[in-house]
Amino acid sequence: MKENPWIKDFPQLNNHLHYFDSAATSLKPVSVIEQVNYYNQELSSNIHRGMYYESQKATELYEEARESVANFINAQSNEIVFTRGTTASLNLVARSFGVNHLNQGDEILTSELEHHSSLIPWQYVANKTGAKIKYIPLSDQGRIALDAFKATISKATKVVAINHVSNVMGYLTPLKEIIAIAHEYGAVVVVDGAQAIQHIPVDVKSLDADFYAFSGHKMLGPTGIGILYGKDDLLSEMEPIEFGGDMALDVMKTQFSWKESPIKFEAGTMPIASVIGLKAAIEYLKNVGLDNIHQYTKDLYDYLIKKLNELDGIELYNHHSDTFIFTFNLKNVPSHDAISYFSEKHIALRAGQHCAKLIHDFLNINASLRGTIYFYNTYKDVDVLVDTMKEAIDYFKKLGF
Amino acid sequence: MNNLDHLYREIIMEHYKNPRNKGLVTNDDYKSNRIKNPSCGDDITIQVLVEDGMVKDVKQEASGCSISVASASVLSEIMIGRSVEEAKKIVDTYINMVTNKEFDESVDLEEAAVFSGVKKFPARIKCASIAWVAFKDSLE
Numbered sequence: 244m245k246e247n248p249w250i251k252d253f254p255q256l257n258n259h260l261h262y263f264d265s266a267a268t269s270l271k272p273v274s275v276i277e278q279v280n281y282y283n284q285e286l287s288s289n290i291h292r293g294m295y296y297e298s299q300k301a302t303e304l305y306e307e308a309r310e311s312v313a314n315f316i317n318a319q320s321n322e323i324v325f326t327r328g329t330t331a332s333l334n335l336v337a338r339s340f341g342v343n344h345l346n347q348g349d350e351i352l353t354s355e356l357e358h359h360s361s362l363i364p365w366q367y368v369a370n371k372t373g374a375k376i377k378y379i380p381l382s383d384q385g386r387i388a389l390d391a392f393k394a395t396i397s398k399a400t401k402v403v404a405i406n407h408v409s410n411v412m413g414y415l416t417p418l419k420e421i422i423a424i425a426h427e428y429g430a431v432v433v434v435d436g437a438q439a440i441q442h443i444p445v446d447v448k449s450l451d452a453d454f455y456a457f458s459g460h461k462m463l464g465p466t467g468i469g470i471l472y473g474k475d476d477l478l479s480e481m482e483p484i485e486f487g488g489d490m491a492l493d494v495m496k497t498q499f500s501w502k503e504s505p506i507k508f509e510a511g512t513m514p515i516a517s518v519i520g521l522k523a524a525i526e527y528l529k530n531v532g533l534d535n536i537h538q539y540t541k542d543l544y545d546y547l548i549k550k551l552n553e554l555d556g557i558e559l560y561n562h563h564s565d566t567f568i569f570t571f572n573l574k575n576v577p578s579h580d581a582i583s584y585f586s587e588k589h590i591a592l593r594a595g596q597h598c599a600k601l602i603h604d605f606l607n608i609n610a611s612l613r614g615t616i617y618f619y620n621t622y623k624d625v626d627v628l629v630d631t632m633k634e635a636i637d638y639f640k641k642l643g644f
Numbered sequence: 645m646n647n648l649d650h651l652y653r654e655i656i657m658e659h660y661k662n663p664r665n666k667g668l669v670t671n672d673d674y675k676s677n678r679i680k681n682p683s684c685g686d687d688i689t690i691q692v693l694v695e696d697g698m699v700k701d702v703k704q705e706a707s708g709c710s711i712s713v714a715s716a717s718v719l720s721e722i723m724i725g726r727s728v729e730e731a732k733k734i735v736d737t738y739i740n741m742v743t744n745k746e747f748d749e750s751v752d753l754e755e756a757a758v759f760s761g762v763k764k765f766p767a768r769i770k771c772a773s774i775a776w777v778a779f780k781d782s783l784e
């Protein structure tokens with residue numbers, strides 16, 4: 244089997260960690276770590292204000308990162324707002340756009356596949372405004388299908404809050420078609436892209452997305468930095484939800500004004516090191532190539548699924564994941580019992596509801612185990628995982644589960 | 645024995661499969677406390693009947709992993725018939741034991757002592773303590 248050329252770039256990977264939790268957060272390559280360190284060691288200073296070299300350089304790198312993100316998703320750099328993460332991005336849209344545009348009788352269309360970050364902010368908006376949450380019925384497999392979407396959207400739909408890829412099933416939403424239809428009805432589409440951006444090329448212009456949110460830490464970047472893409476005209480007319488330094492244009496005793504978007508949304512000192520690290524992450528992803536990542540990961544996933552299909556003691560909930568997330572349980576074993584077995588063998592999976600309770604209700608289960616294949620996983624990792632599954636199945640069976 | 649074998653003791657499995665005092669009552673004399681753990685899906689309700697400073701009865705309904713279900717069952721069994729003071733002391737001792745803190749070894753935890761294996765699994769401490777926390781809240 245071919246040697247994985249990328250592992251050496253990820254210092255956290257060593258001989259005994261088998262990391263299958265990339266959907267929770269990805270590992271960080273050396274180039275990202277070095278850029279974060281470079282800022283901390285040589286450029287610590289605040290941005291947009293200092294007049295000395297370090298501050299100017301840091302400001303330059305910060306704004307270059309914005310351009311790099313814009314480039315990566317085919318947007319303009321003034322359409323890129325830096326936030327704390329996907330959660331903060333989606334909350335910004337809900338609290339600024341949602342609360343001010345929705346009214347009694349309006350509808351917010353969403354799905355049971357959503358991560359809580361793409362759901363609860365809209366429940367909050369519904370409670371505040373009297374708008375109603377409606378769900379696109381999922382297919383038997385748990386997918387968002389176009390027909391079901393067409394049948395649910397109506398003139399009352401003002402917002403469609405939807406994932407690009409599900410963090411439990413790894414299903415790709417037919418986003419482009421959905422957005423086109425939503426626009427015919429005059430609805431704004433808010434996309435949770437947290438699980439898509441690290442796997443597939445995202446072109447917000449071609450998708451015609453109104454808002455698109457994602458997190459740096461799931462795409463090889465540092466924690467603490469997230470992105471909100473918003474169409475220029477939408478961001479321009481939105482109010483900030485945080486007020487303070489840097490976002491203000493003019494301050495008087497009883498009034499103030501704010502700067503243009505995106506700076507008006509970036510109050511206070513931002514996670515500068517993380518922004519600079521994010522740029523390195525995008526460069527790394529581009530160098531490897533999303534198509535190479537996809538091909539390698541898909542081959543490895545197919546190898547895994549073939550092995551899983553031969554196993555008797557597990558229940559797999561998604562046989563055809565588009566981004567190589569596999570969600571399962573050992574038969575008759577609660578996920579938190581199973582996870583301890585895997586953890587003891589240095590296999591990183593996740594147990595629980597993965598901040599997506601409604602899809603577990605849909606599947607009629609309490610909780611699940613989730614793993615993800617990413618490009619720094621190896622055939623050996625998969626072998627160890629499957630062997631450990633076999634051992635675990637026997638172990639729990641003997642205990643009487 | 646490896647760490648896992650210390651965790652999955654026979655007594656725990658026995659309680660997991662045959663939980664004691666299971667099933668809730670609709671009686672207002674019982675103080676009821678439900679705790680859900682949204683991250684793992686555990687859902688545990690403990691009902692306690694206290695009369696004259698004594699724990700007269702405990703009912704429980706638990707769904708979740710084996711450790712949380714068994715710990716609710718063991719709790720219910722060893723608490724019935726204790727004074728409230730004694731019961732609180734046992735809870736504190738138990739919680740200290742599973743969180744790997746110093747604990748009063750003179751307190752007899754009876755069957756609950758088998759949960760000591762949990763301390764090697766920090767991620768499972770919540771599983772082992774959720775019913776006990778619910779129980780203690782009901783005594784306050």
Ligand SMILES: Cc1ncc(COP(=O)(O)O)c(C=O)c1O
Nearest residue numbers: 328329330358360410437438458
């Ligand atoms: C689909 C999806 N949406 C939103 C989030 C929230 O991202 P963050 O925790 O970075 O804000 C996640 C990650 O947990 C996710 O997978």
